[in-house]
Amino acid sequence: MTENIVHIIYLIASVTFVIGLKMLSGPKTARNGNLLAAFGMTLAIIATIVFHKGEVSGLVYGLIFGAIGLGTIVGWLTAKRVQMTKMPELVSLFNGMGGACAALIGLLEFEHNIGNATSIAVILTGMVIGSVSFSGSMIAWAKLNGKLRKAIRLPYYNILNTIILVGLVVYAIYITSSGTHSETHLYALFAAALVYGVLFVIPIGGADMPVVISLLNSFTGLAAAFGGFLYGNQVMLTGGILVGSAGTLLTFVMCNAMNRPLHNVIFGAFGGGGEAQAGAGVDGNITEVSPSDLAVQMNYSSKVIIVPGYGLAVAQAQHVVNELEQLLESRGVEVSYAIHPVAGRMPGHMNVLLAESNVEYEKLKEMEDVNPEFTQTDVVLVVGANDVVNPAAKTDPSSPIYGMPILEVENAKSIVVNKRSMNAGYAGIQNALFFNDKTNMLFGDAKKVLTELVSELKNMD
Amino acid sequence: MELIDFLGQNIEMVYIVILSIFVGVEVIGNVPSVLHTPLMSGANAIHGVVIVGAIIVMLNSSPDNFLALGLGSLAVFLGTLNVVGGFVVTDRMLEMFKKKK
Numbered sequence: 001m002t003e004n005i006v007h008i009i010y011l012i013a014s015v016t017f018v019i020g021l022k023m024l025s026g027p028k029t030a031r032n033g034n035l036l037a038a039f040g041m042t043l044a045i046i047a048t049i050v051f052h053k054g055e056v057s058g059l060v061y062g063l064i065f066g067a068i069g070l071g072t073i074v075g076w077l078t079a080k081r082v083q084m085t086k087m088p089e090l091v092s093l094f095n096g097m098g099g100a101c102a103a104l105i106g107l108l109e110f111e112h113n114i115g116n117a118t119s120i121a122v123i124l125t126g127m128v129i130g131s132v133s134f135s136g137s138m139i140a141w142a143k144l145n146g147k148l149r150k151a152i153r154l155p156y157y158n159i160l161n162t163i164i165l166v167g168l169v170v171y172a173i174y175i176t177s178s179g180t181h182s183e184t185h186l187y188a189l190f191a192a193a194l195v196y197g198v199l200f201v202i203p204i205g206g207a208d209m210p211v212v213i214s215l216l217n218s219f220t221g222l223a224a225a226f227g228g229f230l231y232g233n234q235v236m237l238t239g240g241i242l243v244g245s246a247g248t249l250l251t252f253v254m255c256n257a258m259n260r261p262l263h264n265v266i267f268g269a270f271g272g273g274g275e276a277q278a279g280a281g282v283d284g285n286i287t288e289v290s291p292s293d294l295a296v297q298m299n300y301s302s303k304v305i306i307v308p309g310y311g312l313a314v315a316q317a318q319h320v321v322n323e324l325e326q327l328l329e330s331r332g333v334e335v336s337y338a339i340h341p342v343a344g345r346m347p348g349h350m351n352v353l354l355a356e357s358n359v360e361y362e363k364l365k366e367m368e369d370v371n372p373e374f375t376q377t378d379v380v381l382v383v384g385a386n387d388v389v390n391p392a393a394k395t396d397p398s399s400p401i402y403g404m405p406i407l408e409v410e411n412a413k414s415i416v417v418n419k420r421s422m423n424a425g426y427a428g429i430q431n432a433l434f435f436n437d438k439t440n441m442l443f444g445d446a447k448k449v450l451t452e453l454v455s456e457l458k459n460m461d
Numbered sequence: 462m463e464l465i466d467f468l469g470q471n472i473e474m475v476y477i478v479i480l481s482i483f484v485g486v487e488v489i490g491n492v493p494s495v496l497h498t499p500l501m502s503g504a505n506a507i508h509g510v511v512i513v514g515a516i517i518v519m520l521n522s523s524p525d526n527f528l529a530l531g532l533g534s535l536a537v538f539l540g541t542l543n544v545v546g547g548f549v550v551t552d553r554m555l556e557m558f559k560k561k562k
Binding site for chain 2: 013017018020021022024025026027030031033034035037038041044045048049052054056057059060063064066067068070071072074075076078079080082084087088090091093094095097098100101102104105107108109112118130213214217220221223224225227228229230231232233234235236237238239240241242243244245246247249250253254257339341348349351352355356364366
């Protein structure tokens with residue numbers, strides 16, 4: 001009887017995961033979809049504890065509730081307090097926690113299954129994937145928050161990584177087929193998987209981290225699914241596989257947005273050294289503009305498009321951008337935002353930030369819709385974006401970003417680029433746009449110079 | 462041969478796996494790029510279901526094996542972080558998409 005109740009609750013939870021994911025794919029239903037999935041998850045966790053068969057000591061219950069309580073408080077506070085600009089690295093961090101959880105399950109279940117080759121194979125696979133996801137996510141986290149800025153490449157890192165991966169698989173097969181199932185080997189495999197996760201992510205540049213996180217996200221899903229296989233637990237199985245397949249698809253969608261195949265991201269990464277010579281021929285004069293001159297120019301425009309990038313996020317300039325937009329609109333200027341699919345550090349990152357400062361959803365235009373509009377635009381204001389507006393993506397086949405769809409801002413009548421300095425963008429390449437005759441540079445911290453711009457505009461009445 | 466036996470014995474699970482793969486792909490088939498980050502974050506929270514496994518490990522472990530209890534508690538803690546943190550941060554992102562009045 002109780003067993004059947006658990007099965008039914010697991011079924012309900014699985015359905016909430018499917019419907020929740022579906023609802024997450026539409027802007028109107030997304031928030032409720034997330035809450036629905038959270039509700040299903042709560043049900044599954046409660047059912048697992050309440051309907052467990054067999055004697056369980058009070059100590060064990062105490063530890064479980066303690067760990068859940070502590071995890072809830074820490075997780076809740078971290079998620080509530082994080083600045084929205086730091087969100088991508090937080091997702092990576094939470095993903096790593098899930099991977100570590102799966103790896104620990106493998107370590108603990110090993111001894112209970114010695115002698116059963118099938119279970120051992122399932123345990124080892126889940127543990128290896130979980131460990132790779134954990135250490136990889138930690139590296140991605142460190143890269144995103146700037147602790148680890150450079151891509152580190154060991155000599156022949158592609159070959160080295162492939163050898164280690166093959167080694168992991170062979171070693172796991174060896175442990176499974178050896179009758180003894182020694183725990184020493186288990187820990188050695190665990191350590192090797194952790195090392196592989198580090199080596200897998202560390203050569204990949206920071207600009208590609210969203211793709212990597214999405215990939216590791218689906219890895220953790222797979223690890224959870226292997227746990228489900230081990231226990232014959234349907235909710236772990238459906239939840240894990242759903243995330244595994246949806247995450248894989250999402251990874252490919254993101255790669256498409258950058259027009260780069262996945263293997264290119266993983267094996268032939270740009271985004272930190274190695275490509276320094278590309279774009280070196282780009283040179284010429286740059287022209288600066290002052291906030292007061294720009295204020296005049298914008299005030300007499302009829303159409304302005306703002307292109308936000310990561311620089312805007314770093315400077316926390318989303319609110320002042322919104323203020324600028326309101327002010328210009330009140331003067332009869334048409335203002336919209338052009339959002340590149342990979343603007344910021346994650347697809348959709350800019351949308352979240354701008355939505356945070358109350359920019360209307362309708363004003364955020366996707367790349368395909370906004371590109372034809374640039375020719376009728378008087379002023380394009382690029383705030384802290386670089387690679388996504390680099391014309392080399394269309395004109396220079398030798399450029400590492402060649403082929404990536406870009407926002408065609410160079411078609412506008414006038415372009416203003418706000419940057420802190422002339423340093424190259426995340427991909428480490430120079431941008432010919434800055435030397436364009438129509439381009440004026442507005443140097444300085446985005447929040448500071450935009451605040452000046454707003455006050456200049458206000459003074460013009 | 463072993464593989465065929467294995468698949469045969471676990472055929473219901475295999476069905477779940479195969480069908481879930483298709484559902485996962487279909488369900489996020491045409492998501493606008495605006496929602497990629499919240500979707501990834503939401504999916505991230507859902508694989509926190511691995512916590513169910515950690516709880517099962519704990520429930521089955523003997524109360525005098527302190528190493529297992531320690532690691533098990535750690536696993537439950539990390540799984541909870543994944544679940545709670547994941548859902549809360551997703552909710553925060555989506556909260557911002559509310560229409561302005």
